[in-house]
Amino acid sequence: MTIAGLSTVLIPASLLAGGSAAAAPESPRVTQASDASITITEPAQDGSPAYTITVNKAPFRITTSRGGRTVLATTTQSASASSSPVTFTAGGSTYAATRVTGSRWTQGKLTLSLATTDPGYHVTYNLTPKAGQYQVAWTVTGDSAGSVDAVGENYVLSSAGYWYGQGLTTTPQGGPIEDQPWPLNAGDVDNEGMGPSSHDRNNPFWYTSSSTGLWVNTNNDMNVQINHGQSGLGSFAVTGTNSYNSTVFVESTPRSVYGDYVAIAGTPQHLDDPEAYFRTPTWNTWAEFNTNVTEDNFLAYVHQLADNHIPGHAIQIDDGWNSNYGDYTFDSTKFPTPKAMSDEVHKLGFDLGLWMTLWINKGTKNFDYAKEHGYFFKSKANPDDVCLVPWWNGEQGAGIVDLANPDARAWFSGIMHNLMTTYGVDGFKFDTRFYAPSCAPDAGYTTRDYLELAHQFADDFDMQGLGLTAAWTGTQRYGFAMRDNDKGTDWHSYQAALAQVLSLSTVGYPFVETDMIGGSSGAPENPPTKEVLVRWAQAAALMPLEYASTSPANPRYDKETIDLYRAAMTLHERLTPYILKQVPRAVKTGEPIMKPIFFDFPDDKASYTLSNEWLLGDSLLAAPVDSDTTTRDVDVPAGQWYDVARQRVVHGPTTLRAYGANLAQVPMFVRLGTPDTGMLMRALHTGAK
Template identity: 45%
Template sequence: MAGVRRTLRRCSAALALAAPLLGAAPAAAGTGTITLATPGYELRVATDRLTLTTVRAGRTVLATAAGAFRFRIGGAWYLVREVTGSARDGDTLRVTAATDLPGVTVDLRITLRSDRYDVKWSLSGATADALSTAYDLNSAGHWYGHGENGDQTVQPWPLDSGQLVDTRFSPASYQVVTPFWYTASATGLRVDTGEPMDVRINSGGNGLGEFTVTGERPAASTVFVEDTPAEVYRDHIGLVGKPERSDTPYEQYATPLWNSWAQLYTEQNQDNVIDWARSLAEAGLDGHAVQVEESVIAADFGERFPDLPALSKELGRLGFDLGMWTGLYMPETAADFAYAVDHGYLLKDRSNSSQPCLFTWWNGRRTGLIDLANPAARQWYTEDLKTQTRESGVAGFKFDTAFFDDRCAPYPGATRADYVTYGTELADEFDQQGAGLRVAWNAAQAKGFATRTADKPATFGGLRASVSANLAVSTVGYPFVETDMIGGSLLYPPPTKAVLVRWAQAASLMPLMYASTSPTGVRDATTGEWVGYDRETVRLYRAAIATHERLAPYIWDQVRNTVKTGDPIMRPLFFDFPQDERSYTVSDEWMLGPAVLAAPKLDEGATRDIFLPSGVWRDVGRGTVVHGPVTLKDYAAPLGITPAFVNLKAKGAAKAYQALARTGAER
C-alpha cells in the first residue's frame, strides 16, 4: 500500500507543481510563517527567526533547531536572524535574512519537488569559511546513516542513542562515510559537497544534528520526504548511483578470506604465514585466499619473505590463493621512499610544494602518500603491483588506504573526487579477493566493491560495534559489506572463545566473511604468550563457515538483486517492516535479504530476547512457526546456537530455509 500511496502522491504532486507552488502567500518581513505545500508534505519557513519545518499529514517529520543557520568568518561564529524578504518563482522560494554581522545578509533558495526539496544558502557582503545548519533530532525520531564512526570502538545505533563527533568528515576520510542521513520519520538529508565537513550528532547530549560545510561554496542539501526509510534510501541511491556489478565473484562470497593481521600482527614472515595456513587447512577451516598483511615496500620485506613464489605455491597446495596488503602510504623507512621523493611521486606539502607532505600514520611512523593524480606516480605504483602478480604469484591485493589526505596539497588541477576516481580505477584492475575497498562519499558505488568496515576491539563491544557499522555502511550505499576480521583486531589481546565463536556465527549471516584469528590458537601480541582454543571452538567456527557456504546461493541471489535495484543486502528490520515501531531501535538483529532475520547472540550469556516483526516466521533451529509481531523472551542461545528465522512469505524463503535448517549443536 505504501508504494501505491507514493505513486498516487507523486502523480498528484506532478500536476500541482506544474503550476506555481501551493500554500500561503509570503508573510511580511520578520513575522509569521511562509507555508509551501505539495500534496505529500508542507514546508513551513518561520520568519521571525529563520527555521524550516517539514510537516506530513499534520505531523512534524523534520525541523531545524532554533538558531539553525550560522556561519564562521575568521574563527568567529555568527547567527542568521529574521527573514527580511521573500519572493516566489515557480517552484522556488527565495528568502533573504539578516545576520549578527552588520552588512552581511543570507540568501536562501528552496526548490520543492514531489518527494524532496533542495536548500541552498550563502552570504552576501562577506565570504564565510564554514556554513552550518542544525536540526532538532527529536523532530524526526531516530537518526541513521553517516557511515562509520571515527571512534572505531563504538558505533551508536540509532545515531541519536549515543554521540557521534566527526570533525574530519571528508571524501579523504579513512572511514567509510557518505554525507547522507535518514530518519525514522522517513525523511532524509543529503549534503551536496566535496569539501571536508564537521558533523556532530547529539554532541554532548545536546539533541542536535549539526552539519557544517567548509569552503567558499554555498551550503547545498536535499531533504527527502517519503513514506518509509527504505524509500528515502532509494531516493539517495537514485542521485548517487548503484553498483553496476559485483566486483566480488560468487566463490568469494561463499567462503572466508583469511588475512594474517590479527593472527600475526608484527610477526609477519614466510614461515609463520605457512604454519598458520597449514593449521587452518588441517582443521578443515575453508577459505579462498590467505592475504599477508605486510607491504613489499617495507625495508626488511625481503628478509622476512625471501621467496614469494614458493609461498604462493605452498598456499595453493593448501587450497588458498596468495594475497598481499598494499596501500599508498609510504613511510620514511620504506625501501623506495627516497626514490619516490626524488621523482616527485608523493603528495606535496601545502606550504612548500618542493617538499613531500609527511604526517604521522597509525603506527607512529612518519609517512607520505603516493600521488595518484600524478600520471607518472600512478604508473609506477600500478606497474609494481603488476610485477608482484606476474613474477611473485600474488593473486590479489587488500587495498588498505585512503587515496588522499586533507593535510596535503592536491596535484595541480586535481580534486578530492579525482583521487577517489583514480584509486577505484586502479584497484579495479586487480582482484581484492573479497577484502574490497574502503572508499565512499558517493564515488565508488558503480564499481561494486566489497566494503569491509574498520578495525574493532577483540571484545563483545567490538562485535556489537561491527554489526552497527555494517548496518550504517550498508544503508548509505555500500551493500557488499563485511565486518572487521572475525574476532576483532586493533592490537587487542586475542578474543575469548565466546567472542571468536559468536563473531563467526554473526558473520555467517552477513554477505561476506573476513577472518584472521585462527580457532586453533593465536599468539597474544600484548604478552607474547600462545593462546590456545579447544576442539569445540574449531568445530563451531567450522560450522559457521559451513552455514555461510550453504547460504551462499541465497546470498548470491541478493547480490544480483542489488545490482538491479541498489537495495542493501544486510539491512535494519525497519527497511522491511516500517510499520513495526520496535524495529527502529533493534541493534542486534538484521535482515539478510527479504527472507532471513539474523538474531545471533552478541554478548555474554546463553539467552537473549528476539523481536520478530509482523509476518509468519519459521525458527530455523527449532522448526516451529511464529507469528509476529512478537518478542521472544529469554530465547535459549547457548554457544552452539545461532538464532535465525525465515519470513515464510518472502521471496527466497524456501532456499534460505533449506540452507539454514539444521538441528543439534552445530546450529
C-alpha cells in the first residue's frame, strides 16, 4: 500500500485504520492519521500504560504521548542543523535529517528512510515499540558515511517536564565541584567527553517528571547538553560512530522508569562493603593536609580523632605518601617509620588505607620496568611507544597499567599486596581513570571493557567504603559504594553535593555518600566554616554511608563543633540498623536507599524541585539545613509523620514554612504506620515503644 507523500511505503492494510482486520488489531497498532504522520499505539500491558508515538513526516519529528498528553517530543527541523531531531557531523560540518521519504512496518518494527540536508547522506531509522518503552536505532549511510564522526538526537525539554539522571554534570557555574542543577533543566549542563573512561561518575540515562526516560546505548564518549545557554533543548550526541541506539521509556511514574533502566543496567550482585562500614565514616587526610601529609602530622590527626571519641572505621593517607608517583614506596623523609605508624593507627582502633593510582610517571623505576615488560597501554599515534597521558601529578606524562594484560595485572596486584603485608595496609582509595581514549585498546577490547576490568581488579581489595570514581551502565552490579567528586568548602558546594548524591542514587547506585564532609577543594588553606562543617555532617548522617576528612577537633574550631559533629556521627550509628534493613531490597531490586520524595509520592508536585530533602528508605524524611540560616521550608508528603524535633504529628501533604532548626537540630520526620516506624522511633530516642 502507498501513502501519499512517501516514495516507498509498505504498511500492511490490516494495520491501517479501517482495514479489514480492524476488529482484531495486532499489537501494537499502526495507523496513518493523515498523509502528514504515522502513529503507533502500544496498548497497556505488563503493568505499563498505553502510549502513542507520532511520527511527523515533513518536517521529521517524533512525539510521544500518554493519555492524550505529550510526555516527550523531539525538536523539529530548524535553521540550525545541530538542534534538529536527528543530527550528525561529517568532515567538520553538521547535517540533519529533514523528512520521511519512505517507511515499512514489519515484524513489530517501523523502518523509516530520512532525507538529510546533504543529498550525499541519508538516514535509516528504526523504531521498535514494546511495553513501557521503545527502541530507536538509526544509521547514517551514503558514499561518505565513513567520515561521520558524531551522531545525536535533540529533545524539547519542556515536553517532558523536569529532567534528572546522568550523575555528575559539568556546568558554566562551576559544576561538578560547586554546582549541580536539580532538576537538570533548571541549570546549564555542558558535558563533553562523558563516557566509560571519564573520571566523573556518569550513566547515559535520564528520566523526567512526566514519567518518560532516555537511555543511550553506547560505550563511546558522549557530548551532552541540557538547557545549555538556556536553549530549552536536551542534546545527546555520541562520538566516533555513524549509528545511534537508544531506548525511550514511557511509564506511569518516574520510579517505574528507574525500574526499567535498572532492569537493563543490573542490580548489585552483592554488598561489597561490610556492615561495619555503614556504621561509621571513612576518614582521609586530603582536606587536612593535601600532599603535605607526613608521618608526624598524620599520627597527630589520628590521635586527635581518637582522643575526642569521633567515630570512624578506617583512616586513609591520601596523595603525598609515596616517594614517586608510580614507585609505590613511602617517602622516607616524610614517613621514616611507616610500619610503626601503621601499628599505632591499628592500636587506636582504625584500619589504615592508602591512596592508589595505576598511573606511573615517566622517570620512575616502575615506569622503566613496566615499559620493558609491556605492561602499559600503547599509543594510538605510534603503537611502538607507551601511551603517555598528562595528568595533575606528572608534567612528562604517565603510563597506565593495562589491566587486560594478565601479567601486568598480576604485577600490579603484587605491588599492592606487598604494601599490605610489609606495612599492614588494610585497604586503598583508588583514584584516576583506568583507561584514556588517547591510548590504543587491546585487540577486541572496548573502553567499557576496561571499566569492567577495573571493577574486577578493585573488587579484590578493600576499598574501605569508597568504591571507584568511574561508572557507566552496568557497573551497578558490582555493589560498590558511590560518592560524588571533590567539593569546595562553601555552601554552594555542599548544596551541589546533596543534588549529586541524589542523582547517583537514582541512576542505580544505592550505596551513596558525599565526598569529604565539609569539602576538600581549596583546603586546607580555605577550610569550611563551623556551620558548613556541622550542617554537612548532619546531612551525611542521613545517607547510607559517610566519608570525612576535615577534623572538627582541629584547633581552628571550638568544642561545640566537636560535640555537634560527634552527635551527627552518633545519629548515623543509631540509624545504621534501619539503613542495613534497606540493603537486601537494594541488592535484589536496585531500590535506592536514599531517594527523592517523588519516587514514593509521585503526586507530590512540590517535591520535584527539591534537592535538599529526601527519603531514607521509605519511612524517614530527611530535611537538613543547607544554607547559612536556622530556618527552612519543609515539604511533608501525604500521610502522618512524626516530627522528631518538635515531638508532634504532622499531617501531609503540607509545607512547613520557616521551620526552625538551630545548629544542633536536624529536621527529620518518621512516617507513621509502617513496619519500620517503631525501629526509627527508638533509634531517634523519642521514647516511643
